[in-house]
Structures are given as C-alpha cells and as structure tokens.
Amino acid sequence: MSATTRTPAPTASTRGTMADGRRRSPLAMIVMPLLALLWTVPTLGLLVTSFRTREAAATSGWWSALTQGGWTLDNYAQVLGSASMGTSLVNSIVVAVPATVLPIMFAAFAAYAFTFMEFRGKDLLFIVIVALMVVPIQVAFQPMLDLLGPRGLGINGQFVAVWLLHTGFGMPLAVYTLRNYMATLPGSVVESAKIDGASHFQTFWRLVAPMSSPAIAAFATLQFLWVWNDLLIAKLFIGGGANKTIIVDLQQMLGTQGQGTELLTAGAFISMVVPMIVFFSLQRFLVRGMTSGAVKG
Amino acid sequence: MQRRLSRRAAMTGAATAAAAVGLAGCLQNPDSSGGTTATAEKYTEGDVPGSGTVTVLGAFGGQEQEAFLASLEDFEKESGVTVQYTADTDFTNTIRQRAGSGDAPDVALFPQPGGLFDLARGGKVVPIDVYLDYDALDGTLIPGFLDSARLQGRVYGAPMRMACKSLIWYPKAAYEEGGYSAEPATMQELYGIADEIKADGITPWSDGWAADQATGWVGTDWIEELMLRVHGPDVYDDWIYHRMPFNDEKVVQVFDLLGDLLKGEGNVLGGTDTILNTPFSEAPLPLFEDPPKAMYVRQGNFVTGFFPEDVQKNLDSEVGVFAMPTWEGGFDGQPILGGGDLAALFTLNDDSVKLMRFLSSPEFGGPWAQAGGWLSPHTTFDASQYPDEITRQVAEIASGAQVFRYDGSDVMPGAVGGGSFWTGMVEWLKGSKDSQQVCDEIEAGWPK
Numbered sequence: 001m002s003a004t005t006r007t008p009a010p011t012a013s014t015r016g017t018m019a020d021g022r023r024r025s026p027l028a029m030i031v032m033p034l035l036a037l038l039w040t041v042p043t044l045g046l047l048v049t050s051f052r053t054r055e056a057a058a059t060s061g062w063w064s065a066l067t068q069g070g071w072t073l074d075n076y077a078q079v080l081g082s083a084s085m086g087t088s089l090v091n092s093i094v095v096a097v098p099a100t101v102l103p104i105m106f107a108a109f110a111a112y113a114f115t116f117m118e119f120r121g122k123d124l125l126f127i128v129i130v131a132l133m134v135v136p137i138q139v140a141f142q143p144m145l146d147l148l149g150p151r152g153l154g155i156n157g158q159f160v161a162v163w164l165l166h167t168g169f170g171m172p173l174a175v176y177t178l179r180n181y182m183a184t185l186p187g188s189v190v191e192s193a194k195i196d197g198a199s200h201f202q203t204f205w206r207l208v209a210p211m212s213s214p215a216i217a218a219f220a221t222l223q224f225l226w227v228w229n230d231l232l233i234a235k236l237f238i239g240g241g242a243n244k245t246i247i248v249d250l251q252q253m254l255g256t257q258g259q260g261t262e263l264l265t266a267g268a269f270i271s272m273v274v275p276m277i278v279f280f281s282l283q284r285f286l287v288r289g290m291t292s293g294a295v296k297g
Numbered sequence: 298m299q300r301r302l303s304r305r306a307a308m309t310g311a312a313t314a315a316a317a318v319g320l321a322g323c324l325q326n327p328d329s330s331g332g333t334t335a336t337a338e339k340y341t342e343g344d345v346p347g348s349g350t351v352t353v354l355g356a357f358g359g360q361e362q363e364a365f366l367a368s369l370e371d372f373e374k375e376s377g378v379t380v381q382y383t384a385d386t387d388f389t390n391t392i393r394q395r396a397g398s399g400d401a402p403d404v405a406l407f408p409q410p411g412g413l414f415d416l417a418r419g420g421k422v423v424p425i426d427v428y429l430d431y432d433a434l435d436g437t438l439i440p441g442f443l444d445s446a447r448l449q450g451r452v453y454g455a456p457m458r459m460a461c462k463s464l465i466w467y468p469k470a471a472y473e474e475g476g477y478s479a480e481p482a483t484m485q486e487l488y489g490i491a492d493e494i495k496a497d498g499i500t501p502w503s504d505g506w507a508a509d510q511a512t513g514w515v516g517t518d519w520i521e522e523l524m525l526r527v528h529g530p531d532v533y534d535d536w537i538y539h540r541m542p543f544n545d546e547k548v549v550q551v552f553d554l555l556g557d558l559l560k561g562e563g564n565v566l567g568g569t570d571t572i573l574n575t576p577f578s579e580a581p582l583p584l585f586e587d588p589p590k591a592m593y594v595r596q597g598n599f600v601t602g603f604f605p606e607d608v609q610k611n612l613d614s615e616v617g618v619f620a621m622p623t624w625e626g627g628f629d630g631q632p633i634l635g636g637g638d639l640a641a642l643f644t645l646n647d648d649s650v651k652l653m654r655f656l657s658s659p660e661f662g663g664p665w666a667q668a669g670g671w672l673s674p675h676t677t678f679d680a681s682q683y684p685d686e687i688t689r690q691v692a693e694i695a696s697g698a699q700v701f702r703y704d705g706s707d708v709m710p711g712a713v714g715g716g717s718f719w720t721g722m723v724e725w726l727k728g729s730k731d732s733q734q735v736c737d738e739i740e741a742g743w744p745k
Contacts, residue, residue, distance in 0.1 A: 055605045058579045145398030156400055236394060240383035252358035252384040256408060258508075258578065259602050259670075260359040 050075055050265035057262060075266035079253070085270075087242070088249035093274070094159055095234065095245055096227045099166035100220055106167065107174030108216065112204050114175070115182040116190050126179070132172040140169075141236060148237065161237045166230075170223050181215035182208060221282045228275050246271045340428040340645055347648025350379045354392060355406035355638075358384035364668035372655045378648045388412075396421050396643065403644040404652060407454055409707040410445050411714060413641055417453040423642045424451040428650045429657060437659050437677045439635075439696055445703035446639050454639025455657035456674035461695040462518055462597040462634045462704065468584045469617040472592060475499075479617055483625040484526065491564070494592050500566040503583045503591035504559065505575030506726070515577050516722030517706040517714070519559070519595070522621055522634050523551045529628035530700045537705035539743060543713075544736035552725065552732035559726065566591045569726050578603035585615070595621060597636070598691045602670050613686045620694045630699030636707060637674055710744045717742045 017023050048062040056070020065071070079085060113119075114126050144165065149156045185208065193203045209216070234245045240252055250267040253260045357365070362384050369380050383402070385391045389412045392405050396416050407413040416422050425431065431452070435443055438456060446454040465487075472479065475497060481487040491501035506515040525533050528547050535541045536548060559565055565572060566583055581600055583590035585608050594600065601612060608615045623631055640656045642649055655661055659675035666673065666682040676696040683689045695701070706714035721735040730738070 053606070054603075055582065058576075059582055141394065142397060145394060145400065149398040149400040151399040156398075235385065235387070235391065240385055241381065251386050252362070254357075254386045255359045255361045255602070256357045257599050257602075258576075259361070263359070 046265055046268060050269050052262075054262035057265075075262050076270075079263050079267045079270060082249075082253070084244070084249055085246075088244050088246045089271075089274075091159075091238075091243055092228060092245040092247070092271075095162055095238070096224055098159075098163045099170070099227045100224045102163060103167040103170035103174050103223060104178075104216055104220055107171050107178050107219075108209060108212065109204070110171075110175045111178035111182050111212075112200070112208055114179045115185075116187075116203070116208070117200070126175075129172050130176050133176065137169050137233075141232075145236065156237055157239050157241060157243065159238070159243060162233055165233055165237060166223075166227050170226075174219050174223070177219055178212060178215055181212055185211050217282050221279055224278050225275050228271075338427060340650060342647055342650070345646040347378070347646040347651075349377065349648060350381055351404060351649045351652045352402040353380055353382045353404045353406065353652075354388065354395070354402040355382060355384055356386065356388035356408045357406075358386065360668065361665075361670070364665040364671065367664040367668070368662050369655075370664075372652070372661075376648075376651050376655075378651055380652060392416070401643040403642070403646075403649040404656075405641050405643065406457065407639045407641055409636075409715075410454065410639060410703070411707060411709070411711050413446065413454050413639055414448050415711075416641075417448050421643060422453045423645050424453055425455050425642070425653075425657075426451065428642065428645065428653060429455060434657055437675045439674055439676055439698070439701050441701040442635075442637065442674050442703070445637070445708060454641040455653060456637045457640045457656045457661065458638040459672040459674040459695060460597045460599055460636040460704075461672060461691055462636065463522055463621040463632070464596065464598060464618050464691060464694070465621055466581060466584070466594045466596065466600065467592050467617045468589050469615055471589045472617060475592075477592070479619055481619070481622050483622050485625045487622055488558075491593070495563055499589065500563060500591050502558075502565040502593045502595075503580050504565050504572045504594065505577045505580030506572050506723070507574055507576045511715070511719060512573070513719030513722040514706065515596070516726060517718050518597075518634065518704065519555050520548075520551055520722070521702075521705045522595075523554055523624070524548070524705070525628065525632040525634060525700070525702055526621075526624035527551055527554065527627040530632060530702055533702055533705065537708050539709075543740035543743060544733070549732045549736050552736065556725075556732065560728070569728070573723060573726060598672055598688070599670055601687070612688075616687060618687060618690060618694075620698075628700075631697075632700040632702060633695055633698035634702055634704060635695060636704040712742065712744050713739060 045062045048065050049057050051072065052062065052065055052070045053072045053074070056065070056068065060068045060070070110129075114122065145156065146152055148154075148161045148164070155161045189207055189211075190203055193207055198206070229247060230245075231247045231251060234248050235251070238244060238248070240248055244252070246267075250264060250271065253263045253267065355362075355365070362382065366380075366382060372378070373380060388405075388408065392401070392407075392412060393415065395401050396419075401421060413422065417424075425434070425446075434455065439459070442456050442459075443452050446452050446456070467479070475494065477490050477493060478486075481490055494501040504515065506513055508514060521533070521537075524536060524547075527550070528536075532541070532547060536543070536545070541547075559572065560569060567575075577596060578600070580596065581594045581604055584592065584594060585605050601609065601616070604612070604616065620631060620633065623629065640653060642653050659673065659677040659679075662671060662673050662678070663682045665671040666678075666688075667684050669684050669688065672688070672692055672695065678692070680689050680692055683692060706718050708714065709718065717739045721730075721739050724730045725732065725735040
C-alpha cells in the first residue's frame with residue numbers, strides 16, 4: 001500500500017499498474033476497502049460505546065449515537081481514576097516483554113541448531129517439538145499450578161511464573177516457524193563463515209539472526225499480542241493481587257451481576273494502546289515474515 | 298403465632314426428610330450433639346498464630362469491592378489484621394483450581410453454595426461450627442439461611458451478604474397516577490391489577506432473561522417463586538434436594554402457570570423474544586421512560602443498581618416496591634426467595650478466624666450498606682445504615698418473611714442449577730419444548 005502511494009506522479013504508462021508493473025485489479029480495489037471497513041466495524045462500535053453512558057448503550061444501538069446522544073467521558077475518567085490502573089499497565093509490560101523476548105531467543109537458538117548443526121536424533125527431536133504444538137494449554141494448567149504453586153516451587157504469583165509458562169508454550173510454534181525460515185537462508189553464507197573460522201555463536205549473532213529478522217519480528221508481534229491480551233494464564237499464575245496485569249484489572253471492575261460493564265469498553269481501548277504501538281512499529285516486518293517461514297520451508 | 302408454627306413445621310419437615318435419606322449428623326448444631334461421625338473439634342484462639350495477613354478471594358469487583366474494603370477498614374485497624382482481597386469474575390473455576398493446587402486463599406466468598414459443597418466434600422473447607430458460635434449466628438440470621446450452606450449435617454459457610462429476590466418494582470409516580478393498588482394480597486389480585494393496566498393501554502410486565510452463557514437464570518427464579526407460593530416450602534425443599542423427581546406433576550403445573558403469565562398475549566413487553574434478548578439489567582428501563590412502557594419488573598434487590606442514573610438518585614420518590622404476593626389456594630404464609638454470599642474458611646488460624654467472626658456478625662457491612670445494593674443477612678442489623686427507604690423496605694420484607702428459602706437453582710447440582718435448568722427455561726420460553734418435555738429432560742440429566 002505504502003509503496004504505491006509513494007510512487008512519483010503517475011504518468012500515462014504507470015497509471016493503472018502497481019509498482020512491479022502488474023495491472024491493478026478493479027475488483028480488488030473495491031473489495032479490499034469494503035473488507036477493511038467490515039473488519040473495523042466491531043472496533044468502531046466498541047469505540048463509540050466506550051463514550052456512551054450505560055443507559056444509552058443499553059437502550060439504543062451505537063450506530064444511533066449521533067442522533068440519540070448519551071455521550072459521556074465518565075467511563076474513561078473512572079477507569080483512569082482507578083488506583084490500580086497505572087501499576088497494572090506497568091505490570092503488563094513487565095509480563096509481556098520478557099515473555100516475548102525469552103521464547104523467541106531460545107527458539108532462534110534451537111532453530112539454528114535444527115537447521116545448521118548435525119546431531120543424533122535431530123529429526124525425532126524436531127518432530128516431538130512440533131507435536132507439542134497440539135497440546136492445548138488448558139489441560140496443562142492443573143499440573144503446572146501444582147508445580148509452580150506452594151506444593152512445588154512456590155513461585156506462583158510472581159512474574160517469573162508467567163514468563164516460564166509463556167516461554168514454554170510459545171516455543172514450539174516459534175521453533176517451527178523460525179527453523180523453516182532459516183532453512184530458506186542460503187547455506188553457502190553459513191558455510192563460508194565456517195571456513196573463515198567463525199564459531200556457531202558468531203555465525204548465529206552476526207549472520208543468521210540479522211537475516212531472520214523478518215520472521216523474528218513477525219513472531220514477536222504475535223507473541224506480544226497474545227501475552228498482552230492473555231487473561232487465563234495471568235489470572236491463574238499471577239492472580240489478582242499486586243502483580244496483576246491490565247486485563248485482569250479490567251475484569252476485576254465487574255460486580256456480581258455484571259455492574260460496571262460500561263467501564264470495560266473504555267478499559268479495552270486503554271489497554272489496546274500499547275499493542276497498537278507495538279504492532280504499527282513492527283508491521284513493516286510482519287507482512288514479509290508471515291509468508292516467509294511456513295510456506296517456503 | 299401462625300408464623301412461629303409454620304416455621305417450626307418447615308424445620309421439622311426438613312429434619313425428618315433429611316433423616317429419611319440417611320444423612321449422618323445432627324441438622325441443627327453438630328457441636329452440641331453426641332454420637333455423630335463428624336469430629337467437632339473446637340478451635341481456641343492461640344492454637345495457630347496468624348501471619349497478620351488474610352487473603353480473601355471473591356467474585357465481585359468494582360464499586361462492590363470498594364464498599365467491601367471500606368467495611369473492613371475499622372476491623373483492620375482494631376485487630377491489626379490486613380485483608381488482601383482479590384476479585385475474580387470467574388470465581389467458581391478459579392477457586393476450584395487454586396484449592397486443587399494447594400494455593401487456596403485463607404477465606405473465600407462463595408456466590409453460590411454449589412461450588413462450596415464441591416470443595417467441602419474434598420475436605421478443604423473448615424466447617425463453621427469449629428470456629429464460630431453456631432447458635433448465636435443462627436439466632437441473628439434470617440431463619441433458614443444457614444440451611445443453604447449445610448452439607449451432610451454440617452455448615453461450611455457463613456452468610457455475609459443477602460440478595461432478596463421476591464420483589465416487584467414499579468415506577469412510583471406513573472403507577473400512583475394510574476390509581477393502581479400497590480398492596481395486592483395474592484398473585485391473583487396482582488393479575489387483576491395487571492389487567493387494569495392492560496386496559497389502560499400499558500403492557501403490565503417487563504422481563505429480561507439474557508445473560509450470555511447464564512441466560513435463563515431469571516426464568517429459574519420465576520419457577521422457584523411460584524413453586525414456593527403454589528406448593529409451599531416443604532414441597533420446595535423436596536424439589537430442590539431432588540427428593541421428588543423434577544418432572545413431578547407439581548413442577549409441570551408451575552411451569553404451566555408461569556406460561557400463562559409470561560406467554561399470555563400482551564402481558565410482557567415485546568413478548569417472549571424480547572424477554573430472551575433483553576439482559577435482566579435492562580428489563581427495568583422501560584418502566585422509567587416517559588410515559589412508561591411497562592409497570593412491573595420482578596427482580597432481586599440488586600437490580601436497583603441498573604436503574605437509570607436520575608432514578609437512582611431519587612430512589613425513594615421514583616420507585617416503589619412490594620413483595621411478590623402469595624398464591625390464592627397455595628401456601629398461606631409469605632415466602633421470600635433469596636440468595637447470598639457465603640464466606641468459607643480454608644486456613645484455620647487466629648487472624649482468619651477473627652475475620653470470619655467479623656464477616657458473619659451483624660456489625661459487618663455498615664459502609665457497604667450506605668454505598669447501596671447490599672443487604673445484611675442478619676435480622677439484627679442496624680437498618681438505619683441503609684441509604685434509603687426503599688432498601689429499608691426491602692430489608693423489612695426479607696426479615697419479615699414467614700418462610701425464607703435459598704435460590705433453588707444455586708443449591709441444585711451445577712449440571713442442573715447452572716446448566717440444564719437454564720437452557721431448559723430458554724427452550725421452554727421459546728416454545729420449542731412444552732412444560733412436560735422440559736421437566737422430563739432436566740430430570741433425565743440430573744446427576745446420579
């Protein structure tokens with residue numbers, strides 16, 4: 001998209017074609033904005049609702065907000081005014097950053113080994129790791145609670161517990177994606193590094209990691225969004241105490257019969273700000289990375 | 298006098314019935330009775346010193362959490378105990394998981410007895426007679442309340458909040474202008490007034506059952522209300538404890554009676570489709586439109602929190618309430634259906650016991666009462682602490698009830714009370730199944 005807008009003033013010959021010279025499809029030009037609009041509608045509705053009073057939201061649809069009124073800033077004021085909001089926002093960052101960096105770092109090491117090193121049982125090990133992707137995270141909760149809880153390590157409620165969990169559960173997919181991406185890198189580059197006497201450590205940091213950055217960035221975005229929006233793991237392994245994340249904090253604003261639902265819409269938007277920043281700063285890599293690992297492997 | 302008799306009759310009825318199914322232990326106070334299998338050791342202060350902090354897990358957050366914490370402030374200052382409260386909307390699952398992994402909070406506030414029983418069966422909850430004065434507690438509570446937390450003769454939770462469900466709300470100004478009576482003695486009289494309202498061109502009832510995955514719970518309340526009124530508390534107890542089948546003709550009859558009301562032409566605003574698609578919290582809104590689109594909403598005391606804001610500010614002048622009346626030809630006394638939060642103890646030590654004593658006392662809850670939406674389960678609670686006349690009136694209705702019964706669907710096994718009963722009500726209201734079919738299916742799905 002951005003490439004086409006940046007093209008210099010279209011001449012007669014370039015009009016109607018894309019940057020790479022292919023003709024634009026008129027169908028796509030109609031369908032794409034339509035789909036984009038359709039996909040945005042729920043979020044738009046949420047945004048409008050977050051500025052309406054509970055009563056107005058209950059009696060009329062958000063699309064009638066312009067005619068029916070019922071606008072308010074109270075929802076935002078209340079959410080931002082709650083004492084725990086600031087700390088839980090920081091907590092979320094403290095949870096999400098290591099829980100994104102750790103699995104990717106370890107997965108990149110592993111993917112490097114699976115691609116460029118020879119050792120016994122390599123294929124079997126890889127199959128086992130890939131097979132782990134199908135283990136649903138929910139079935140592992142009870143044993144993990146036992147292990148991390150007071151009967152085991154006793155770290156339940158601390159950040160390190162969720163870092164471990166997200167690392168563990170994020171890694172199989174990360175290893176799989178990164179290995180498949182690395183397999184597409186030219187093997188001659190790694191070989192020549194070997195001939196020049198580079199150790200595996202140097203080869204990884206100087207050559208393979210920079211070359212894999214699209215795949216790494218793509219996976220980092222997905223992992224960050226997943227960790228940021230996670231409620232289940234955060235609630236069970238950090239709990240609703242002093243270390244709670246913003247999603248858990250939002251959920252705690254609800255009363256017994258769902259009082260306070262009007263605050264959730266506002267809270268959802270506040271919690272969306274950080275992932276949006278992450279997404280937009282990494283999206284340049286995202287599109288390239290998404291198609292790079294799994295397909296070409 | 299009659300009140301006394303009926304209450305005693307209900308109690309003995311329950312006792313004999315429980316004995317008949319072979320429950321071990323004494324039903325009233327296991328502590329004072331000999332020869333029971335349960336070990337009724339008594340906790341004395343100093344046995345286990347506390348750490349100074351008591352962790353509490355509950356289901357409510359937001360404003361309720363603030364009010365709850367405000368109610369504990371004085372206690373914390375006096376006792377030196379710090380309370381760490383954690384709210385979790387998914388309380389039922391969380392408590393099970395945490396208790397299962399040995400990470401249970403010291404005290405948990407159960408919104409329904411069902412989940413409490415599951416954990417009590419696993420031996421994780423300390424029965425209240427170990428650390429509380431059972432008789433004193435029973436003496437100040439609304440009679441019948443403790444029975445809701447009783448499992449195999451012992452009580453596992455102390456009530457710390459009450460919900461009173463048998464209430465009918467109306468918009469005061471419009472209602473009085475219409476000249477309708479606000480003191481119907483029976484449901485039949487109420488139906489008569491509803492017909493007057495209908496004749497004036499207003500739909501009498503507004504109702505809403507939608508609640509995401511819990512859609513239908515409002516319907517179960519309707520059935521429970523009518524069971525209590527038409528057949529009386531003894532049959533009600535037999536029904537909720539499954540001493541009679543769910544598809545008994547008495548239950549089917551009540552379904553049909555409710556059908557006459559809710560499915561009747563022009564009785565409920567928008568008809569059955571609207572009922573199913575309206576959240577219970579939005580059901581009262583048509584009452585406060587100008588002119589009102591409906592006159593009655595039957596819902597618990599907690600619904601006031603969902604009234605429009607300007608109505609909430611002037612609750613006393615805007616809203617009227619009366620107890621859902623008795624059924625002519627049914628049970629004579631005034632029954633009240635309610636619910637409540639039960640505080641249960643997981644860790645027995647000096648500090649947690651202190652907190653439990655306070656939570657279960659009539660002194661607990663002053664600031665929460667002032668904040669609104671909270672009712673004390675104690676008859677001896679100082680009613681002047683409630684913020685308005687309406688709340689005082691509701692508290693009076695609850696404590697003046699001749700028969701108080703706990704919400705039956707909360708007592709039934711989770712698969713029914715939080716499952717097939719809800720979905721059954723929805724299918725029944727939609728009309729895809731008739732009363733007999735729905736009752737047969739719920740009976741078939743009752744856990745063996």
